[in-house]
């Protein structure tokens with residue numbers, strides 16, 4: 010194998026600011042498009058790569074393949090009717106949309122929701138994080154050629170979806186949070202089935218830890234890949250595990266506690282090396298944290314009581330003029346809704362902050378430089394991005 | 402990295418030995434009890450209100466007619482059809498369904514080769530999941546609307562039982578908007594309202610705090626909103642979709658709210674009636690009751706020269722001379738009538754057609770005639786003693802009270818009758834007793850037992866609050882008279898009022914007797930019409946219905962072409978039917994004269 014680094018000084022030449030000098034006419038560079046050809050988690054967006062040999066010299070990110078105009082569409086829907094739309098903004102983790110939408114509406118309407126509803130929402134959000142991480146871990150492993158991990162993790166993710174189905178009646182799009190509260194509490198015997206699920210996840214996680222995190226291939230390909238310098242965290246607005254892997258303890262659950270998070274016991278998980286491996290390790294630990302938080306909730310959560318506030322007729326519900334921003338810690342980082350109302354029955358503007366926007370569009374262009382083309386998918390997944398939330 | 406990192410991944414092979422976790426027969430998997438699967442609809446319960454269609458942001462629902470489902474009062478006859486090419490199973494339709502008829506099963510597999518079949522009418526197509534118990538239902542204690550009405554504030558019994566102060570206070574702005582918010586705009590009420598008023602539209606105007614728009618909607622179909630907003634029989638409320646969730650909308654009070662908010666001076670400007678172009682045709686109207694007033698209003702709008710002839714000294718008909726002031730203050734009648742007057746409608750009071758002017762003369766002098774003369778002859782029980790001078794007809798007494806004549810109320814009174822007129826006269830006399838004697842000694846006795854008494858429940862409740870005693874299920878037998886004075890009423894037990902065919906045919910138990918002491922008896926058992934203003938020749942030409950009312954066509958035209966008839970002598974009896982007749986007759990007269 011040629012060690013590329015030995016010949017670093019020969020090609021490519023660098024600009025004074027450290028960027029690569031690219032001269033397409035020289036015949037030494039090729040342009041390659043990666044994507045948008047697979048409708049999976051990192052698909053629906055494409056990378057315009059300039060490569061030399063098998064190394065990426067320049068990366069331009071292109072989005073726009075998945076634009077469904079949801080933000081605009083919601084301006085033509087009554088507040089209640091936005092719910093079935095908003096969940097589609099982050100398909101693999103829809104609950105954060107429900108939470109942010111309902112709570113901005115509630116805040117602007119001056120509506121207080123019952124305590125049991127707050128617990129229920131916290132549970133749904135944490136379950137959502139858990140299943141999203143489980144889905145991600147399969148993707149990350151798969152991108153580095155460890156196909157089996159995804160099969161295991163999807164099995165236990167399905168068990169979490171079973172629990173969602175029990176509570177909400179839906180597996181993917183739960184639509185359980187409604188302005189004013191939630192559509193119900195946990196059914197009888199839920200704690201037991203949840204506990205069984207959590208134990209099954211722990212069992213599978215043990216296997217994953219052995220086969221993925223103690224795996225020379227995975228380590229070799231992920232250690233040192235996609236280093237995010239701590240200074241970039243603030244420059245680029247990096248959040249979530251991507252920031253925490255750089256040693257920056259950013260976590261909305263702690264920084265701006267919402268719902269019932271300040272009644273739960275947990276520490277923010279951080280790492281040091283800020284590469285793909287560290288990020289994966291943080292997410293692995295987050296899975297265990299979610300399991301722990303869900304266990305805490307199973308003990309603390311009320312099993313009965315009001316879960317829905319009195320709301321006016323949702324068909325005519327006018328929300329007073331105002332604007333607000335509500336954020337929450339999703340698996341990718343800070344997820345937020347900036348909702349603007351004009352006193353009518355329709356939102357004037359809803360702007361969704363999906364963390365993937367920063368991570369996949371801006372950050373990726375920077376991190377991809379000098380990366381081996383075979384590692385782009387792994388790098389992309391290590392940023393944990395969901396294109397649907399980039400293009401609302 | 403260590404050598405272990407090379408070996409450890411091989412532990413994955415151990416999974417080869419375990420049972421696969423995948424489900425072998427996914428089509429047989431039972432979904433969770435709350436699963437949001439295929440829709441079910443209880444078609445008997447569903448009223449076709451279309452709220453499900455309204456909330457569905459995917460436009461997956463269309464309301465469609467269905468064989469075997471008839472359009473009837475309170476039911477549009479339509480049922481939701483769902484397009485599963487659009488539905489996202491959000492179940493908001495289930496949450497808002499006013500009758501809770503729409504639910505979901507937990508079925509989620511349906512294989513079909515014809516894509517059109519996935520547009521289906523839940524409940525109508527015998528699906529395997531129709532009788533499935535499990536599946537998503539609207540959760541308990543969870544509502545996306547307020548099921549209950551805003552309570553109307555009334556003045557306390559102690560404040561009202563000596564005076565004729567209006568009992569119902571009316572909504573404040575905040576209350577009205579809150580109540581108006583509950584309307585789901587299904588329009589079922591429009592079909593039932595005899596005048597087909599634009600109810601959801603004026604309720605929307607209340608919600609939007611746009612009183613001018615509200616007034617415009619009211620006057621499209623009803624020129625007596627202050628009157629109707631107080632005393633309408635509100636049939637619309639009996640079909641309101643929201644009653645299935647909790648309470649019907651307070652439609653009547655919302656109408657009153659709009660009319661109360663707009664000052665009379667602004668009516669002409671808002672309703673754009675400042676410059677009506679007059680034509681040269683003249684219409685005579687007999688009777689200044691709701692029917693006559695309504696006809697006059699709409700004819701005036703069309704440019705006709707309208708003159709109303711009224712036997713009594715003021716306008717309003719039974720709304721003034723029957724309905725007591727505590728329910729309908731005279732100044733509110735005046736507000737409605739004055740506006741009609743301001744459009745150039747002429748009134749000639751104290752003029753009884755048939756006595757002061759003949760009907761033939763009206764026919765000669767006018768291009769067409771409308772008669773809405775109402776039911777003003779009290780019916781008598783004809784029992785022994787009922788011709789005593791202290792045995793009165795309710796309508797006569799009420800008229801005297803309205804006219805400001807003093808009435809000789811006695812200490813002990815018995816009122817015979819179980820309808821609203823009985824309540825009105827009883828509560829009027831109770832007030833007068835209170836004023837004169839400081840206490841109420843009044844019994845209302847009806848043939849009907851309390852559960853089938855025709856009077857409104859609130860009338861019964863409020864009468865009792867005003868210390869009136871109600872004695873249901875007694876038949877009047879004889880008025881006891883001693884030394885020329887009424888001593889009381891003998892009654893016998895009434896076992897049933899109607900026979901098996903539903904005809905009026907009361908059965909009594911002669912052995913069960915009671916005696917109600919009284920020195921005055923009032924009969925309130927119904928009113929009849931007085932058509933003596935028709936000449937004999939005309940009476941012979943005037944066709945009547947089987948129910949002894951004047952027969953008219955859809956335009957209120959009688960069998961005598963130039964004579965249009967409406968109100969209580971045609972249908973009803975209630976104010977809103979009379980108003981609807983007046984409106985119809987105005988259109989009919991316009992047609993009739995333009996064809997001439």
Ligand SMILES: Cc1cc2nc3c(=O)[nH]c(=O)nc-3n(C[C@H](O)[C@H](O)[C@H](O)COP(=O)(O)OP(=O)(O)OC[C@H]3O[C@@H](n4cnc5c(N)ncnc54)[C@H](O)[C@@H]3O)c2cc1C
Pocket residue numbers: 632633634687688689690691692693710711712713717718719720723724725752753754755773774775776777796799821822825934967968969970973974975976977979
């Ligand atoms: C005590 C009582 C309470 C009632 N309460 C309610 C209620 O709460 N809600 C409701 O909807 N309805 C109520 N009604 C019924 C309602 O008042 C009538 O249905 C309605 O007034 C009918 O209107 P109309 O125009 O047909 O007749 P009327 O209102 O009876 O008006 C007829 C007019 O014609 C005049 N007239 C009659 N003959 C002649 C003639 N030959 N020449 C000139 N003028 C003549 C009469 O003096 C009268 O003014 C009540 C009725 C009574 C008696």
Ligand code: SF4
Pocket residue numbers: 442446447448449450451452453454480481497498499500501502503
């Ligand atoms: S909301 Fe319910 S009652 Fe109304 S049409 Fe739909 S299914 Fe029928």
Ligand code: SF4
Pocket residue numbers: 453456457458459460461462483487488489490491492493494495
């Ligand atoms: S479940 Fe949702 S999308 Fe489907 S018909 Fe009902 S409201 Fe429409």
Ligand code: SF4
Pocket residue numbers: 583584585586587588589590591600601604640641642643650652
């Ligand atoms: S008032 Fe009642 S019946 Fe009429 S449109 Fe509103 S909800 Fe429907």
